[in-house]
Structure formats: C-alpha cells, structure tokens
Amino acid sequence: MSIHIINLSFAYGDNQVLRDINLNVETGEKIGIIGVSGCGKSTLLKLLAGLYSPQNGIVEVHGMCKPENIRKLVSMVMQNTMLFPASIKENITCGHPMSDEVIKQACDAAQLSDWIAALPDKMDTFVGERGGKVSGGQAQRIAIARAIAKDAPVVLLDEATSALDGDTSHAVLSALDNLTRGKTVVSVSHRPEILAGCNRIYRLEGGQLHNA
Numbered sequence: 001m002s003i004h005i006i007n008l009s010f011a012y013g014d015n016q017v018l019r020d021i022n023l024n025v026e027t028g029e030k031i032g033i034i035g036v037s038g039c040g041k042s043t044l045l046k047l048l049a050g051l052y053s054p055q056n057g058i059v060e061v062h063g064m065c066k067p068e069n070i071r072k073l074v075s076m077v078m079q080n081t082m083l084f085p086a087s088i089k090e091n092i093t094c095g096h097p098m099s100d101e102v103i104k105q106a107c108d109a110a111q112l113s114d115w116i117a118a119l120p121d122k123m124d125t126f127v128g129e130r131g132g133k134v135s136g137g138q139a140q141r142i143a144i145a146r147a148i149a150k151d152a153p154v155v156l157l158d159e160a161t162s163a164l165d166g167d168t169s170h171a172v173l174s175a176l177d178n179l180t181r182g183k184t185v186v187s188v189s190h191r192p193e194i195l196a197g198c199n200r201i202y203r204l205e206g207g208q209l210h211n212a
C-alpha cells in the first residue's frame with residue numbers, strides 16, 4: 001500500500017475542510033481529484049505531502065506517519081511554481097548532493113535540455129524573483145525536473161497545468177508523463193488528458209470524497 005488515509009479530518013479554525021476521509025492507494029495507482037474552488041483539494045494534498053499534520057485520523061505514506069518522513073517519500077508540483085533566487089541547477093537539487101548525470105537526466109525528462117543548451121551560463125543561469133528570462137512553462141518544467149531528480153515514489157500534482165497556455169502546456173504535459181511513469185500519483189486537475197490516465201477519479205465535496 002502506497003497511501004493509507006484513515007478517518008482524516010482537518011479544519012482551519014472553525015472552517016471544517018475535510019471530514020472523515022478514508023482512502024487507500026496501491027503503489028503505482030493514479031488517482032484524480034476534482035471539486036469546486038475552496039473545497040479542500042490543496043489542503044488534502046498538503047496533508048499527503050507532510051506539509052500539515054492531521055488533526056484527526058491518520059495519513060500513512062509507505063508505512064510512514066510522521067510528516068518529516070512523509071516529506072522524503074513525496075514530490076509535489078503546484079500550479080504556480082515559485083523558483084528560488086538561485087541557479088537552475090540549485091533549483092533542481094535544492095541543496096541535496098546529486099550527480100551531474102542525475103541532474104542531466106532530470107532536465108532531459110522535463111524537456112528542459114534544449115532551452116538550457118542555448119543559455120550562455122547553461123545550468124548555472126540565475127532564475128527566480130529577478131530571473132526574468134524564465135517563462136511560466138519553463139518554471140513549471142524546472143519544478144518537474146526537481147521532482148524527477150528527487151525520484152520519490154509518490155507524486156502529487158496540484159493543478160500543475162492550469163496556469164499554462166497551449167504550446168507550453170504540451171511540453172509540460174510530456175514532462176509530467178515522464179515524472180509520473182511508474183509512480184503513485186494523486187492529481188488535482190480538470191484536464192481531460194490527465195483525468196483519462198487515472199485509475200479512479202473522486203470529487204471532493206462537503207469535506208468528503210465521492211466517486212466522480
């Protein structure tokens with residue numbers, strides 16, 4: 001079992017967002033989640049990513065319950081990627097020791113290599129707040145390369161393609177294909193091409209998961 005959620009509830013103050021959620025996901029399964037804005041999709045993913053602790057119930061990822069252990073097993077790609085004010089390389093490694101070969105393979109799989117090859121400073125090109133030269137799609141693919149290099153068994157996608165336009169989005173979709181292949185995936189998305197690849201789709205409503 002990859003993800004095991006038992007009677008999970010979560011509130012922000014008086015705002016009860018998740019109520020008694022149960023979900024089991026086998027290793028390699030792909031789960032789609034849809035639901036209106038504000039229904040709690042991102043909150044659920046943050047609990048699965050070990051960014052929040054459950055207030056009631058259990059979130060278990062590959063047998064681990066402590067958020068600090070869960071964080072090592074999960075990669076998350078969100079809608080609007082914030083890059084660090086640092087080089088492309090540092091944005092991919094996040095300070096973890098990694099061979100150049102691993103970084104190169106992640107860039108290839110994230111469809112970044114042609115763009116990087118055309119930059120004067122290549123991988124050492126500065127990006128982030130003052131990066132300027134980086135488009136939304138390129139930033140998204142750097143975030144995907146980061147997740148590919150981490151090689152965690154669970155991948156969480158939070159509307160990872162929704163801020164992008166047609167052409168860029170195609171490159172991002174193929175980068176996401178490379179990221180998610182063989183992994184356990186929970187994807188919040190309304191895109192038919194992402195939902196089509198899911199084994200199960202749920203609608204989050206009233207704090208609970210319903211078959212969509």
Ligand SMILES: Nc1ncnc2c1ncn2[C@@H]1O[C@H](COP(=O)(O)OP(=O)(O)O)[C@@H](O)[C@H]1O
Pocket residue numbers: 012015017035036037038039040041042043044
């Ligand atoms: N950090 C936060 N503090 C307080 N309320 C929050 C916070 N994040 C989200 N919420 C509230 O929790 C509810 C669910 O939000 P969210 O999980 O972001 O929904 P979704 O991703 O489905 O749009 C909303 O009512 C939202 O306003």
Ligand SMILES: [Mg+2]
Pocket residue numbers: 041042043158
């Ligand atoms: Mg959200």
